[in-house]
Amino acid sequence: MEFILTDNNRKELNYMRHNSDIDLDIGDTNDFKISMSFEDYLHFGYDFGYMFFAESTEYGGIFGQRHTNTETNIVELSGYTYRGLLSKKIIEPPSGVAYKTVTGECNSIISSIIGSNFDSLFQVGYYDYNTQTVITDSGFSVSNYSFDRYTDVLSGLTKMLKSVGAKLQIQCVSGNTNEPFTVYLSATPINDFSEEIEYSQDNKINFITSKKTNGINHLICLGQGELTARTVVHLYADADGNISQTKTFSGINERAAVYDYPSAEDENTLITEGKENFKELMNMQSIEISVDDLSVELGDIIGGRDRLTGFYIKEQITNKIVKIDNGKLSIDYKVGES
Structure with a gap:
């Protein structure tokens, strides 16, 4: 993979063929960081507002910050990826x-x-x-x-x-x-590759899995009104993560929290926004895979299995970390929610 440097009018200047470390986050922070020597920085003429990209991908961004260290002779440039720019409007x-x-x-x-x-x-x-x-x-x-x-x-x-x-x-x-x-x-x-792509120890690659089973499963949503006149909606999650208004867990297995939304226009709005908040609190599972030959996009679905614990996940790709370190490319994929 080669990156192309452009000026602030998006006109291509040169390939970024120098000894630099590149780190792009796609899907989470949606930003990037590039480290290089002062010599390369001056030779290639980097400037604020300049951009870079890799053909046919979304990898790249616009330079917005610079940090220099005269002791190490390193210049660090950073900014938003193109996906990140969308989050700023x-x-x-x-x-x-x-x-x-x-x-x-x-x-x-x-x-x-x-x-x-x-x-x-x-x-x-x-x-x-x-x-x-x-x-x-x-x-x-x-x-x-x-x-x-x-x-x-x-x-x-x-x-x-x-x-x-x-x-x-x-x-x-x-x-x-x-x-x-x-x-x-x-x-x-959204492409579902879970039948074709399932990563496990059989692939001879390492990965990190996370599973949380003690999340919130009862969310009390508070809407408009005061005291006894306030709108109150109870939402419940079942073992599969489905959200409804039917109670599933009780006793020691029930874990409750409150969602305060006093400006909700009506009960339907309170329920809709409550469900979105609920998803961040309930049980979750995720897997992080490092592999550089996977042709899938953010939002596509793949599978992962840890044969040691029996853990299995079939979820969307939510985050990609693209790195070039000493000329070596690696791409880490995160599947599921954290």
Whole structure:
């Protein structure tokens, strides 16, 4: 994998072929850090607002911070990835309306949300390398979908697409000679590779598994009102993580918490937001895998099994850590919630 350096107009300058360490987080903090010598920093002419990318991937970002150390002769550059930039814009409801509600084909909605907020960095559609054309119709649509109030663009689009079985795919594509590169955003299917891809000790790779069974399984949601007039909704989780208003656990196995949302417009809103909060408190399981030859995207589904404990997980990829250390590429995948 090679990274290309561009100026602040996205015009390609050079391949980043120097001795640097690169660390990108995709899906969690959505930022990056690059360490290099002063000599390489000066030779390649890095500057604030410059960008970098790896062709056909979403790996890259825009330089926004610099840290230097004269004792070690090291320059550290950092900034947001392209996915991270999306998290720095907010979807606001129209004036006088509680929620921004959309209907239509998903790529068209993405385009309307992006608008001119990012100048011309982002274009909407899937770039097909075989035909060298951009496919604008995703095949996915929503009807009367309401974004959470004042959610960031990344969270809002991710949640909207997940509701129809899609994910947000990001591709960096080189421009023609002397033309800027483009970052394409598109709604694409969530691929379930769990039948084809299941990592275990049989693959002779190491991984880290986590399983939490003592999470919250009873959430008391408090809405509008005061004292005895306050709206109260009880949500319960069963052993499989399904959320309902039917109690499953009692006695020593019941673990309760309170979710305080006094500004909830109505009971349905309280339930919807309560469920989202509940997911962060309940039982969870995850697996972290380090492998550099896995062609899957954030949001796709794979499987993992620890034969020592019998642990099995089939979940979406929620985080990718891309590293180049002394010229060696590694990609860590996290599956499931932490």
